[in-house]
Amino acid sequence: MLFHFNISKYLTCLNFLNFQKQTTFFFFNIFTRNESNQKKYVIYKTYISFIFSLNSSLNNKMAIIMKRNFSIFLFIAITSIAAAQAGSFNITNKCNYTVWAAAFPGGGVKLNTGESWNMNITNGTSNARIWGRTNCTFDNLGLGKCQTGDCNGTLACQTIGTPPNTILEFSLNAYNDLDFYDVSLVQGFNIPIKLTPSFNSCGTVNCTADIIEECPTQLQVPGGCNNPCTTFNTPEYCCNSVARSAVVATNASATCAPTSYSKFFKERCPYAYSYPKDDATSTYSCMGGTTYDVVFCP
Structure with a gap:
């Protein structure tokens, strides 16, 4: 089974700062550069779940929340990749x-x-x-x-x-x-x-x-x-x-x-x-x- 998706299609639908978009692309490409489409799909699915949880929690301290949740996402992504390696x-x-x-x-x-x-x-x-x-x-x-x-x-x-x-x-x-x-x-x-x-x-x-x-x-x-x-x-x-x-x-x-x-x-x-x-x-x-x-x- 092969998984095909376009990251940009999802990101353009989200109202985030350009910095966050660029950072997401940067880390996603680093973590998945050697991965199959299936593994990329699993990792990106984790990212999408993070996005929706972030949208529901935005408030006046948006920058702090984004920094905290984005760190959580990176941890989950790295863990998911490690699990996929066995x-x-x-x-x-x-x-x-x-x-x-x-x-x-x-x-x-x-x-x-x-x-x-x-x-x-x-x-x-x-x-x-x-x-x-x-x-x-x-x-x-x-x-x-x-x-x-x-x-x-x-x-x-x-x-x-x-x-x-x-x-x-x-x-x-x-x-x-x-x-x-x-x-x-x-x-x-x-x-x-x-x-x-x-x-x-x-x-x-x-x-x-x-x-x-x-x-x-x-x-x-x-x-x-x-x-x-x-x-x-x-x-x-x-x-x-x-x-x-x-x-x-x-x-x-x-x-x-x-x-x-x-x-x-x-x-x-x-x-x-x-x-x-x-x-x-x-x-x-x-x-x-x-x-x-x-x-x-x-």
Whole structure:
């Protein structure tokens, strides 16, 4: 959605001093020079609300009131811009077991059934991910280990998780002020997951099939269904000329092709990435500044 407006059209309807008009243009342009039309609209909408409140409060001490209210407006504008600089994720565990939610960047927390974690990620962040960990034990220092999705033995992840783990990948405020996101099974599967944007026009993506119960014998591991690259470590499954681990499998060559194992994942979760060079229909986009609801076991 794009927002189009003309500041002058609104300002010419208002009986303010030329100084105030010039000052408004000056600060508005400084604060929004790098912002999208959507963010400018939000900020300017705040300004219009300020204008009407000011009109209702003008009296013999107009200059003092204008100075005070204009300062308030500037504070609100700066706060609005700061809020717009982060993508918001509301992560909820609806599984009937504990999930240790993880994000890179972002850290990690323990989520019992029904608990949520609200997280903000700075706009401009790319190649980020959210996933869940299972069967974890941590000490009071946040050190320990997880059966699936472990991130170097820490509760607050500072690196990506180890397979198998179902992954939500995203880049915020990227090309043309858009967010890009997907569900990836390139590193296997451990927990059903769903992402829903706050804008209905943006696509919901999920993988909720009972993959662990149906997992091919060769890929079965405790707590999850592994990916073929980690299991076999061959170019056919790792998608490059030299076999590598699944952690770097996304650096695939252009010749990467689906296999019987990737087709197993694709048939059960058709809108998720099943191998590093999966088709473009697995990637979704939404306008920057969107709030996302992430649910384990939706």
